[in-house]
Amino acid sequence: MVAQRVSRSQRFILALVCAVAVSTIYAVQPVLEAAGTGLDLAHDSLGVLVAAGQVGYFVGLVLLVPLGDVVDRRRLITALLVLTAAGATVAAAAPNSAVAVTGLAVAGLFAVVVQVTVAYVAAVSAPSERGRNIGAVTSGVVIGILGVRVLAGVLGDTVGWRAVYALLAALCVALALAVRTTLDPDRGTSGVRYAQVLASMGRLARTDRLFLSRGLIAFFLFGSFGTLWSGLALPLGTEPWNLGTTQIGLFGLAGLAGALGAARAGRWADSGHAQAITGSALALLTASWLLIARTEATLWLLIIGIVLLDFAVQAAHVSSQHLLTAAHQHHASSVIGAYMACYSLGSALGAITTTWAYSTWGWSASCWVGATYSLCALVVWGLAQATGAVSVSGEGSKPAARPATAAVAGPSLLRRSCRRCAAPRDSTRSCRSLRW
Known part of the structure; x- marks a missing residue:
């Protein structure tokens, strides 16, 4: 599809x-106690309600997101939103824990519409605006x-935990209609079969140095993120604070402030600073x-x-997706799906280890666990810089034919990507520091 x-x-x-889609995975965490009570679920089994959505999400990343490289992504986004709404509806009306787990797993499975959406905006954006749009x-x-x-x-404190999923289901249906009527079609990659896309994901994970470094960074990055948000309620709910569910939930506003503050990370990436953004963000993290x-006195x-923390996570996350979608423009869905599988595993690791x-x-x-994960991500980034694993080396990123001046321009022109921002040689993106 022509960029626009x-x-x-x-x-x-x-x-x-x-x-809205990602909310269907995480909405159960603040109301976990209330949901377990309403479903007659034993306290030591509450984790299954959280795990159901995460397991469904991981399966969807591997099996459903690659469909975006085969079919019209606008239609796929619409269908996945409707199916996410169906899962949320089942969870909201569940008479017992087995049905609730099924509904949460279905909602998580189709909530991978998030990654299809990111791939869509990367595919339809002009190169000079790709980072900005992905960041937004x-x-x-x-x-x-x-x-x-x-x-x-x-x-959860006023109406009940089921109202959360009923509201999310209604919002998913409304957004499906909005997507259908306001977005332009996107035909994905013509002539590519689903089995071929799945095979390309395997090759990507084995051979692409840029993906391997960014996948590892995502794994540790969201391991650190999950360590905070999966465990924060534990110290806040005990002495000396003894905060309730609503009060603990309000700490999410601080995270929102940080995440929104990183909205300009995409613009910085567009100007050729994606690698520097990642390193600075991981150090800040x-x-x-x-x-x-420090939670003792204040x-x-x-x-x-x-x-x-949330500023740093969002900035590093946006810069990674910017680099990967720029390097694999014709396989954006499968690349994002594989990348987010690393994110999902990291989040699960953080949740387990923090408790x-x-x-x-x-x-x-x-x-200390969260800091260790972020430090590991910083080390991976540093090693990638030192070994040169910051440029395109996989499929979907083949450069344009070499110009006639290449022979006299010197060997440096033969590089496949910019050293600073990893833009392919045929990219039209404006980078003030292009170094091939």
């Missing part, structure tokens, strides 16, 4: 799609993850844990740390 301008209203709708749309993901904590906390660990240090560390040694141990 994505209007502000279209970006807004796509960001809402991401926010993916901000909806963080808004959904954090904002639903506030929404679910309030609704590591430092933020020094503040997050919560203001914690709040500042949350803002910094274990807290129950064993307390909140300071959880913070």
